[in-house]
Amino acid sequence: YPISGDDIRTCFLNFYASRGHKILPSASLVPDDPTVLLTIAGMLQFKPIFLGKEPRSVPCATTSQRCIRTNDIENVGRTTRHHTFFEMLGNFSFGDYFKKEAILWSWELTTKEYKLPPERLWISIFDKDDEAFSIWHDDVGVPKERIKRMGEDDNFWTSGVTGPCGPCSEIYYDFHPDRGHANADLGDDSRFIEFYNLVFMQYNKKEDGSLELLKQKNIDTGMGLERMARILQQVPNNYETDLIFPIIQKAASLAKVSYAKADDSTKTNLKVIGDHMRAIVYLIKDGVLPSNIGRGYVARRLIRRVVRIGRLLGIKGNGEGIQECAFVPELAKTVIELSDQIDPDVKGRTNHILEELKREELRFVQTLERGEKLLDQFLSNALLSSRANGGKPCLDGKDVFLLYDTYGFPVEITTEAAEERGVSLDMNGFDIEMENQRRQSQAAHSAVKLMVGNEVELAQCVPDTEFLGYDMLSAYATVKG
Ligand code: ATP
Numbered sequence: 257y258p259i260s261g262d263d264i265r266t267c268f269l270n271f272y273a274s275r276g277h278k279i280l281p282s283a284s285l286v287p288d289d290p291t292v293l294l295t296i297a298g299m300l301q302f303k304p305i306f307l308g309k310e311p312r313s314v315p316c317a318t319t320s321q322r323c324i325r326t327n328d329i330e331n332v333g334r335t336t337r338h339h340t341f342f343e344m345l346g347n348f349s350f351g352d353y354f355k356k357e358a359i360l361w362s363w364e365l366t367t368k369e370y371k372l373p374p375e376r377l378w379i380s381i382f383d384k385d386d387e388a389f390s391i392w393h394d395d396v397g398v399p400k401e402r403i404k405r406m407g408e409d410d411n412f413w414t415s416g417v418t419g420p421c422g423p424c425s426e427i428y429y430d431f432h433p434d435r436g437h438a439n440a441d442l443g444d445d446s447r448f449i450e451f452y453n454l455v456f457m458q459y460n461k462k463e464d465g466s467l468e469l470l471k472q473k474n475i476d477t478g479m480g481l482e483r484m485a486r487i488l489q490q491v492p493n494n495y496e497t498d499l500i501f502p503i504i505q506k507a508a509s510l511a512k513v514s515y516a517k518a519d520d521s522t523k524t525n526l527k528v529i530g531d532h533m534r535a536i537v538y539l540i541k542d543g544v545l546p547s548n549i550g551r552g553y554v555a556r557r558l559i560r561r562v563v564r565i566g567r568l569l570g571i572k573g574n575g576e577g578i579q580e581c582a583f584v585p586e587l588a589k590t591v592i593e594l595s596d597q598i599d600p601d602v603k604g605r606t607n608h609i610l611e612e613l614k615r616e617e618l619r620f621v622q623t624l625e626r627g628e629k630l631l632d633q634f635l636s637n638a639l640l641s642s643r644a645n646g647g648k649p650c651l652d653g654k655d656v657f658l659l660y661d662t663y664g665f666p667v668e669i670t671t672e673a674a675e676e677r678g679v680s681l682d683m684n685g686f687d688i689e690m691e692n693q694r695r696q697s698q699a700a701h702s703a704v705k706l707m708v709g710n711e712v713e714l715a716q717c718v719p720d721t722e723f724l725g726y727d728m729l730s731a732y733a734t735v736k737g
Pocket residue numbers: 325328337338339340341342344450451452453478479480481482483
């Protein structure tokens with residue numbers, strides 16, 4: 257690696273420190289804010305200051321904030337750039353400097369410190385923001401072909417349903433300048449990566465959706481550390497940076513496969529493990545224990561996905577009983593080794609983290625193994641009754657659903673096992689059960705509307721029964737993806 261992830265982080269913080277910013281520590285993943293489930297951005301700890309509810313302690317600050325975005329879970333391992341857990345580097349102005357300084361400094365950092373070639377950089381701005389256009393064009397000198405005006409969805413940043421917000425401007429890196437300017441689409445993952453977002457935070461979005469001007473003009477920015485590492489380390493995706501790859505290598509060695517030689521679906525699986533393991537360790541460190549509701553459900557969902565995918569990869573201890581099966585703590589050790597600069601308090605919590613992971617994994621493995629026995633029974637029954645009644649052996653939709661919903665069996669796994677024994681699946685019956693489930697959980701959604709955006713889904717009260725379903729199917733979909 258030409259530059260380490262740690263050095264990229266330090267470079268960012270020092271750059272802004274030498275421009276008057278106070279370096280502050282990352283806040284917890286559990287925000288001090290009832291409207292948000294988990295810390296999704298660097299600005300969250302400063303929200304009361306932006307809103308004028310708390311006085312600023314310094315005019316401007318810089319942080320490397322650990323974040324979790326559950327809404328990106330389906331993207332993990334599929335896109336080259338999304339994680340559930342990542343670090344967001346940020347510089348913040350609390351009514352101090354504004355648009356011009358923010359843009360000029362972001363450019364200086366990017367081109368002088370990180371030394372990215374200016375001709376590789378593209379800019380997005382909010383379509384009505386002529387001021388941003390003129391700073392980028394006239395002051396920085398970016399040609400207009402590489403400044404794209406975008407709509408509200410892309411370039412008006414809000415931290416939640418309500419709260420501080422404003423137009424934003426993003427910097428993208430171009431991996432394929434050879435493809436020219438015509439028809440360039442910044443959303444094209446195969447060509448561009450967004451790495452730095454500058455938010456010109458001047459409004460507060462109210463309950464009724466209207467915008468009111470904040471008392472002062474603020475700056476809130478976010479640069480994805482893993483994305484910058486991916487660019488500077490010249491690797492094909494964020495996962496192969498030094499921030500995550502050691503975890504993947506550990507998983508590969510436990511599975512006795514080689515990442516370099518692995519097929520795409522195995523690589524995707526390893527990436528998901530690399531991603532989720534970081535989220536899990538930092539969640540537990542910040543006091544989130546696996547459970548069936550809210551944040552605890554996020555942790556549970558991620559841990560169980562790792563267990564499931566690990567088993568698919570063939571990581572399963574040595575077959576000498578459940579005790580041997582806890583591999584998640586092994587992976588966590590690698591995450592903890594990498595933790596010094598991300599959060600210096602992780603190492604001191606090692607035992608607690610490993611214990612919690614072991615407990616959760618073993619509990620889940622028991623459920624999975626009960627499910628395997630049940631599946632075996634269902635298949636034998638299907639064969640028996642087809643012999644007795646004639647007709648083709650078929651697994652009842654209700655049973656497929658039970659395995660899926662209660663025992664965490666992706667349909668694909670059930671199908672495979674059934675096919676091996678010449679049994680088909682009643683998918684119509686399964687779909688009906690799924691639809692019922694979906695309707696019930698929708699009712700639960702509308703009952704609990706505490707959280708922002710996609711997190712509503714995770715904050716709902718999950719039934720008291722072991723609930724392993726949804727995530728498992730998506731895990732397998734990702735696997736196949
Ligand atoms: P994308 O469009 O790629 O999903 P975003 O526009 O949702 O990113 P922002 O909300 O603007 O992201 O966050 C600021 C920065 O944080 C991004 O420019 C990116 O560098 C980083 N970032 C955002 N989401 C993720 C993620 N899921 N994994 C890794 N880095 C991320």
